[in-house]
Amino acid sequence: MNQPDELILEMQQGSEKAFAQLYEMYSRAIYSVIHVILRDNDLTEEVLQDVFIKVWKNANSYSIEKGRFYTWLLNIARNTAIDKTRSKSFKNANKNLSTDNFVYVIGGHNDLNQKTDAIGIQKFVDKLKPLCIKLLDLLYFKGYTQSETAEELETPLGTIKTRARNCIKDLRKLTLQEV
Amino acid sequence: MKKIEEIIESGTLELYVTGALSQREAMEVEDILEEYPDVKKEVEKIEATLMNLSYDKSFTIPDSVWEGVLNSIKGVRKLNVPKKTTKLPMMTGWAAAIVFLLGIFWMLKENNTLENQVQVTSTQNAILKGKVTTTEEALASSQELLDIIRSKDYREVNLPGNVAVSPESYAKVYYNDDEKIAYIDARGLPTPPSGKVYQVWSLIMDPLTPRSVGLLDNYESTDNKVFKLENIPDPEAFGITLEPEGGSESPTLTQLYTLGMVSP
Numbered sequence: 309m310n311q312p313d314e315l316i317l318e319m320q321q322g323s324e325k326a327f328a329q330l331y332e333m334y335s336r337a338i339y340s341v342i343h344v345i346l347r348d349n350d351l352t353e354e355v356l357q358d359v360f361i362k363v364w365k366n367a368n369s370y371s372i373e374k375g376r377f378y379t380w381l382l383n384i385a386r387n388t389a390i391d392k393t394r395s396k397s398f399k400n401a402n403k404n405l406s407t408d409n410f411v412y413v414i415g416g417h418n419d420l421n422q423k424t425d426a427i428g429i430q431k432f433v434d435k436l437k438p439l440c441i442k443l444l445d446l447l448y449f450k451g452y453t454q455s456e457t458a459e460e461l462e463t464p465l466g467t468i469k470t471r472a473r474n475c476i477k478d479l480r481k482l483t484l485q486e487v
Numbered sequence: 488m489k490k491i492e493e494i495i496e497s498g499t500l501e502l503y504v505t506g507a508l509s510q511r512e513a514m515e516v517e518d519i520l521e522e523y524p525d526v527k528k529e530v531e532k533i534e535a536t537l538m539n540l541s542y543d544k545s546f547t548i549p550d551s552v553w554e555g556v557l558n559s560i561k562g563v564r565k566l567n568v569p570k571k572t573t574k575l576p577m578m579t580g581w582a583a584a585i586v587f588l589l590g591i592f593w594m595l596k597e598n599n600t601l602e603n604q605v606q607v608t609s610t611q612n613a614i615l616k617g618k619v620t621t622t623e624e625a626l627a628s629s630q631e632l633l634d635i636i637r638s639k640d641y642r643e644v645n646l647p648g649n650v651a652v653s654p655e656s657y658a659k660v661y662y663n664d665d666e667k668i669a670y671i672d673a674r675g676l677p678t679p680p681s682g683k684v685y686q687v688w689s690l691i692m693d694p695l696t697p698r699s700v701g702l703l704d705n706y707e708s709t710d711n712k713v714f715k716l717e718n719i720p721d722p723e724a725f726g727i728t729l730e731p732e733g734g735s736e737s738p739t740l741t742q743l744y745t746l747g748m749v750s751p
Contacts, residue, residue, distance in 0.1 A: 309535040321575065324557070331553055337538040339548055356548065357555040364560045375513060378534050379506045447505040448537055454507045469498030476501050476536055483539035 309333075311377050320367045327367075331360055334378065338385045344449045345389040346398065355392050359385045386451040435482055440475035447472060494519060495529050504533045625710070632713055635670060636661055644725055646747035653677065658745045660725045667719045671727075673703055674712040676744060679729060686730040687714075688738050689722035690746075697726065697738045724748045 312333065318326035338359060343352040362384050370380045392398050436444075439461075446452040446460055458465040494500065502508050503516045520527045635641055641661040648656035657675035662668075671687055679685055685703040690696065701716040728735075729742040 309538060310531055311534075324560070327560075328553070331556070334538075335548055335552070336546070337540075340540065353549060353552050357552050357559075360553075360556045361559050364556070373517065375506075375517065376504060376530065376534060378538070379504055383506055444540075447502065447507050448540075451506060453509070454502055457507065469502055471498070472501040472505075473496065473498030476533055479540065480532065480536040483536050 309378075311372075313372055316367075316370070316372065316377055319364070320370075327364060330363075334381055335360070337378075338381055341382060341385050341449055342389045344445075345386065346392055348398075351392060351398060352389075355385075355389050359388050362388065382448075383451065386449075436475070436478060439471065440478060443468075443472055443475050444479070491523050491525055494526055500526070500530050501533055504530060504537065629711070632670065632711070640665065641670075642749065644747050644749050646725055646727065646745035648675075648745055649743050652742060653744045656744045658725075658727055658747075660747065662719065662722070662725075662749065664721075667717065669700065669716045669719045669725070671703065671714045671716060671725075672712065673706070673714060673727070676703075676706075676712075676727065679706055682732055683729050684732050684734060685727050685744070686734045686738065687716060688726045688728065689720050690724040690726055691721075692723045699734060699736075699738075700725075702730075702734045703727075722749055 312330070315326040315329050319330055335356065339352060339356050342355045342359070343349070346352050346355060359381070363381065366384075370377060442461065443457070446457045452460065454468050455465055458468050461468075463471075499508070499512070499516060503513060508516065520530060636643070640663050642664070644660040644662055646658040646660060648654045653676075655675075656677065659672040659675075661670040661672070669687075673685065676685060685706060687700045687703065688697040689700045690698075698720050700719050700722075701714070703714050706712070724747060726738060726746040727744050728738040728740070729744060730739060
């Protein structure tokens with residue numbers, strides 16, 4: 309999407325109004341990323357709140373010249389959510405949980421996910437190739453680097469980019485139809 | 488243009504958006520984005536696709552999340568506004584600098600004014616001190632006069648006005664026999680016309696022998712109109728006449744203003 313640079317600058321200068329608009333634009337996507345990691349609505353809301361508090365406090369560590377705002381948000385969200393998985397409250401809530409990727413969660417293979425389809429991922433999942441699902445899980449939801457992804461998938465480093473390209477291309481077709 | 492297509496098709500942009508590129512590679516992408524708007528558009532599309540993955544009109548995040556954010560950011564943020572991304576802080580800085588300079592100039596000017604005022608004030612002070620001194624001196628001399636008048640060594644001689652010449656006039660003489668000093672209080676005399684001066688005479692009545700004892704010089708400029716005269720010969724009476732400037736050998740009796748007998 310078109311990055312709202314003006315709003316970001318205003319937020320960096322302390323505008324709560326601009327910050328509220330940015331929250332409107334990005335919170336849902338960030339919510340879904342957190343939810344895929346934590347698989348719990350309450351915890352996700354808690355972490356989402358933490359993420360946006362961090363965004364406000366560290367707003368000036370983001371620079372428009374140094375990357376996408378959304379990518380910056382993603383990093384904060386994934387790190388905060390992963391930190392949460394190490395917490396006691398998460399471990400207690402997910403004692404029997406063992407999942408490999410977001411499809412597993414969304415696919416209804418555990419008891420906690422009755423509301424997960426609400427975040428809207430499921431409707432695309434069935435139509436994506438398994439490798440694509442795996443790629444999205446690692447790259448997008450888990451924040452793996454290129455080489456980490458290659459290692460995880462036991463594929464040559466050079467093929468990751470091409471596969472990511474094709475995967476997101478497919479996804480794009482699906483989401484454009486939907487939206 | 489081939490380069491652009493190559494980049495778009497390579498999959499680098501997808502990894503760029505998910506944050507999977509190394510820092511070096513990401514920076515390379517940044518450079519390309521700045522140069523080629525088409526590549527930037529592609530990045531925006533990829534980003535939108537990923538964000539749409541969670542798109543669902545029916546799903547809303549509870550308001551309590553945003554409320555929680557708002558509550559905890561109130562007054563928390565310290566504003567470290569980045570240098571590159573905005574010109575406002577720089578302008579504010581310059582504005583502050585200008586205001587500061589203007590302030591300094593204003594203070595210098597104010598300082599100057601104050602220094603001038605100090606000078607004026609100290610001049611006024613000096614003048615006032617002078618006045619005080621003068622007043623103190625006047626007071627001292629008044630005190631001295633008062634002491635003399637009250638002293639038992641001085642006799643008071645009243646010199647009533649000569650009815651024929653100036654009935655309103657009067658004078659007083661305070662006379663010390665031993666020291667032959669007389670103080671003439673001439674306040675009751677009219678200011679002498681220019682070119683004229685009062686002359687004080689000591690008189691012996693039989694035979695009538697007038698002897699000059701002095702002139703009341705600078706009558707107008709002497710504030711208290713008290714004049715000290717010395718070497719007074721033994722007088723039986725004092726008279727004051729109006730004489731031409733410089734005084735006369737013998738009194739002009741037609742201009743005798745006051746005359747008074749010394750009581751024995």
